[in-house]
Amino acid sequence: MAITVRVLALDYGSARCGCAISDPTGTLASPIDPVLAPATRKGMTRLEALVREREVGRIVIGLPLSLSGLDSQQTQETREFADRLRARLRNVPVDLYDERLTTRVAQRLGGRASEDSRAAAVLLEEWLALHAGDH
Numbered sequence: 001m002a003i004t005v006r007v008l009a010l011d012y013g014s015a016r017c018g019c020a021i022s023d024p025t026g027t028l029a030s031p032i033d034p035v036l037a038p039a040t041r042k043g044m045t046r047l048e049a050l051v052r053e054r055e056v057g058r059i060v061i062g063l064p065l066s067l068s069g070l071d072s073q074q075t076q077e078t079r080e081f082a083d084r085l086r087a088r089l090r091n092v093p094v095d096l097y098d099e100r101l102t103t104r105v106a107q108r109l110g111g112r113a114s115e116d117s118r119a120a121a122v123l124l125e126e127w128l129a130l131h132a133g134d135h
Contacts, residue, residue, distance in 0.1 A: 048088060097101060
């Protein structure tokens with residue numbers, strides 16, 4: 001069965017959160033405008049509105065593991081952000097996904113969207129390919 005909900009991918013950073021969204025079939029991943037200061041009340045409100053406006057059914061947050069696969073301070077901050085988002089959006093599943101190298105791929109690809117949102121799109125494309133048929 002194909003994915004039948006929109007998936008929102010987030011490339012979390014405390015100053016700016018790159019965002020990308022899938023089409024309802026899970027075929028395309030498109031970068032969209034980043035959300036500034038996502039962990040603040042205003043940032044969380046914007047993410048909540050984005051989920052509602054775009055009819056998002058799942059969120060995937062890039063988990064910044066070190067190249068060796070271990071947690072770092074940024075990894076822990078991202079996990080805490082994901083927990084806060086889960087608590088706020090109780091009806092929308094929030095997954096963490098290894099984002100190693102997505103920013104480098106986004107830099108090589110270039111484009112007009114912000115680098116953070118391009119990285120979120122790369123992350124989302126990888127996640128969609130891995131989870132095709134899961135939903």
